[in-house]
Amino acid sequence: MVTITAPVLEQDKVKVKLTGLRKGTTYEVRLLDPERDVVGTARIPSFQGRAGQATGIAERTLDLPERAATGAFVVQVVRFEDHGEVVVAAERGFQLVGTAPTVEAPPAARVQLARTATVPTNDVVLTREILRITGARRFAAYQQAVDDALRDEPGRAFSPTAYDVILRATRRFLESETTSILDPAGKYLENGNLPYLENVAARYPDARFGELDADVVSDIDDALLDRPAPVELIWTYWVEESGFHQVLNLILARFQNRRIPGGAALERFSLSYLRPLRNLLYTWGDNEINRLTVRRRAAEYQYEYGLDLIGRAVPASLQYVERRSQFLESFHTLLHEALVFYRLDDDTTVVADAFPVLNALRDLHRALAPGAENQFDGVALQSRVEAMAAQYVLAQPEMREFLGGRPMVPYEEPWMDRVDTLRALCGWGDTSVMSFHELAVHGEQIVMSVRWGDWSDIGLTADSAANWARDMRDPVHRYVHAYRTVTGVDLHDRVDTTMPAVLLARRNRARQRA
Template identity: 40%
Template structure:
């Protein structure tokens, strides 16, 4: 339905009245700019195709009123040319004004607008009725004919009147939901854009819009009837439930999955399986201890790396072959598993999709396909993580070196190693830090001191009168470990790097006076702030009546990512892997059955890994902290996974909250596990909103020393 064109009303002498309307429907065109020029000769010889009115400016420019008319008054007798300056293009028209007479002109546009309505039920099924019902979805399709070329259509738009809204991706399709019964109306304005011709540029007259002004408009209206929906009786029990907020898959899901799978593959359990498979399995049953899944597929690769390294790693002392082989095997295990993009990729589709489903995250397409086709970026022909691609673009003048199996030779060249760009070794030093705070290294140091017949500090050494005869089967291993002390990282060396990475330090006599050149003093505050925001996000996300706000989490991720990247220098590439190799060997030695007889362990406690009860037993003997090493192992494992996802994600270039929304859901077990373990170890609860700011920013070693002092006072 459109507004019909009314009859002419201004027929005064010396006037030219111009009307604009649609030829087929009679719909009036308002706000149309009409320019009037002085013609040459008379209208009988006027040829529209040969007329050129651009030599002189128009006499006057007016726009059509609500009835579709533009009137030019008080004109002397002469020939006049009227020009319509909108789309679609219309030929100019000539009007002859005689003394005492008025002239009428009419621009008949061939737009022919038409509105077609269709109805859809609430469950998105097409309705076969011509009458809408309450809650139905009504779609209005506006079409027009005439000159429908691409250039013309690009200058014509349709703007609906509320509550109608434009269908996403469609130019002339609009929708609304029926809210009440009765007569409903679709209303819209068809906008005919200005041609902004040179002959009208900068010219304005009374009531004129000028070049670039508002477009001409045709009002579109149509009506339909809506009625109440017939209620349907439902028998039986009717249940109502609320579900959590929906989200959509993002391209960084494969990276988080690889981080989770790879770090779990580097667990002590898999390490124990690998070592046992190499040294303890019978030749006829070599796979008796072999791990399953992608870890099993990498077994041959680790074995090859082990055989390669065992011939290159040598020790400068005798009777240490067992220790040398263990060291080479551990290095092979870490080097193969730490690369997040190592082939085969660490995907396990069934388990990965089940994990995402438990987090209420839709998996979308195959994770490996998304990783290779959508997430990784090509840099100089090398596929790498988006974060590393950003770093590479900052260094365009540095060439990429190919090691070609001689990685140490490539280190001598000036350039970036392709393998480190394409497949970075994802290890976090926080894993070693928390195990050291859990007294793993101190336990092994006390044992080697006793092995060398050295009395421990203090008057009474708990191990002084302990017989070590039951450790005789491990003599070669402990001998090699002890002799290799000069080639292992010192506590001072690790402590400086802990401070460089995370702004945390150990507490003890050996590390009392460190003078760090560069420290991440803001890391602990920023990381704990992120964990607290995650706790608030989880409360909102569990409330099915609200949509959780992920913007605070996104901003906190950006802050932690920036601080972590500032510490990715100095010994960042080598010290974490070296510390991991050394501590894995310490765990394996303590897990040997001989230590069960050497230390008074508690067999009925279900420790996740067999070395843990040895450490707790040593802490009991020495009077160290009574917090179980289980909590420190949780801090190490969960902290590494969370920080890897923050460090290697391209958070600096993300502004939408959806990736942060998915990140918080994906890492929820790790985040809440870390918060719980941190409270158990230090006494500070990071989940409360009003936590003591001073305690939150205090480094863990100070909190642990304070708890140990309270423990000693309580037993005095």
């Protein structure tokens, strides 16, 4: 940083000493009168300084104007950059009184360390687009979309096809938010496609693309190459672990006059013939045979993430062909390394190393990749559609009349208080469904950004990992906090690979003993 020593008056001249001049930079020293007009200049072209030193010292003498008025003069130093702009480097004022200048005290210097600068990378496009897409799926927007679809249906919510309308509107809502990735700078996508999917497709040069010949059936759906699948199954997993599906089973059983374990809590549940919720539950029950079973979801949780689902509907004797045994360790390692990076990144005295985050991203990407096969996208999307449709049914105002909810708790979505009511009545623990919802939403954001990023590209640097971590800071912190609330395990401290279902079962047994 350029500084100016106290100006010295010698007859009709002002002598100044400059320090901190950068080698190879052109400077100009200016004398400004009390009206801030330039009354004298001295050029320092392409300052060289002493050999072996990056900065140096120079002296310049400026002529005072004839009959200089008494007042506040300023010595100003500017530097010239390659693009020609003049940048103010330093100023120093002095008061001219008679023949001796009185120098103003320089302002107190304020020293503040800044966080390590971000190095731009092209792959931030994908992370930010995933955050934008998933962020657009607020329940209020979804509920409005379904309301509009039912409003256009003859008979509206009383229509015999009301439940089918809800399912179609839900699927349309999810798929409409999975738009092609926007790449304003045109530097990330390859041939308009996601680099990861482009690289995978390139491994099949014999694949036929339908757009080349209308009569040829394509072996690869090229429409999928520029966008990720709309949802991640981990969202459904955490909704399921909250007991959400059991809540719906209890309500439907009571509606159909069937008694099941835990159903006694709903003995007084009844719906008026005049209210639309009765018809929604009726058509919902009619479609039970078409919905995914717990076993089918459990098998896919194992196939994609290696996550167990513990319960009466999933017998221990159920056998699986494949399970992603490395997912949980890789996922929790990534979260832990991201937390370490945030701690270092906030410390302005060090430069945070993002290589551990990059390695963790690569490991998780490779653990996820084999699971993106077979019924990967079908089960994830169908289970999401069914769960969100059930949330829409639970959010109907009539449900509050029977299930109630704590009026002072600020639930984010209107179906949540109904679930918490039955969780409390059935003794499923005192953890709110809101924490499970946080795990679902932010788990999907994190996993989706890793699955569809080209993290196996050996050309990626730690800058890409640092940018991913900074963009994903809020989802990572929210997920880790919710995970501790739900399971009792703090991923700040260590990488824990115990199955979440096992941790939940332990906590429930401990509550029952207490």
